[in-house]
Amino acid sequence: MRMAQLSTTSGIPVATIKYYLREGLLPAGERQGPNQSLYGPEHLRRLRVIRGLLEVGGLSIAAAHQVIDAIDSDLGLSHTFDIAQRTVSPQIDGAALSPEAVAQVDAVLSGWHVSPDNPGRLAAARVLQTFAELGQPDLSGWVPGYAAAALAVAEADLDEIDARTDRESKTEMVVVGTVLGDALFAALRRAAQEHVSARRYPAPPNP
Template structure:
């Protein structure tokens, strides 16, 4: 298919597709002359992946580039996982995190096998530091529930990856699932908050 069709069937402007080509997000089409190239269904699909990562996952172009590279290259699953995790996690300056918060996170995660440079470990500590800075009272009734839920979700994530049969599909689920899973959970949390709130404070007539 040609550029015009690729554009119309993806809903993305020609200029934008050319931009993605320049940035290396989208592989070049099959060349047939100095100003001719053909694109296949894999380009269309790739464009959908890109839009999903950008619009739903909220990634930047650079971040999307990194995770797409991770899908394309055949590193091991563990390595792919790490790239996906690091890409979706914002870089955290160590001095924005109090050592006490890190300790609290480590206690919370005691029993878990988590390496010291897991991006989530510092990110969680950063959140707790922010609560501390705001003088929030004891959150020990709140945070453990999050950890338990995160564990359940991680089990579901790994189950889903296990359920894929070929390596390529596993890799893709690792990356897409890591990125879109955050969005999915956040969305369901909103719904659940309304449900629980109604349940508790204005229960439907029994």
């Protein structure tokens, strides 16, 4: 299909598609002449991945580039997972973290197989350090519930990846699932907070 049709079918303006092409997020079409290229279903699919990562996942162009390169690479699943995780995690200098916060996280992750430079381990320590600086060093009633829920979600993530049969679909789920899974969980947490609040504090009847 031509650019105009790619735009109509995807619902993405031509100017935006040209921007993705210039940024190298979308591979070039098959050149038909000086001002015309043809695009196939793989371009349409890639456009939808790009939009999901940028608009729904909130990634920067640079971050989307990194994870899309990972989908296109021949890396194994665990390596792709590693790239996706690092791309969507804040860069944290482990040396700048307080030893107390790191020890708190390690106590929560006790018994888990987690390498010292796992981006989640450091990011979790950073959050706990922030609470400690706010005068809230004891979150022992709060954090374990998060860890148990995170483990359940990780099992669901791996179940979904295992259920896929072809390599491309698995890799795409690793990348898109890592990015959009955060957005999905945060969204469902808001809905669950309203539900739990309503149950705990029923509104008084109208007078």
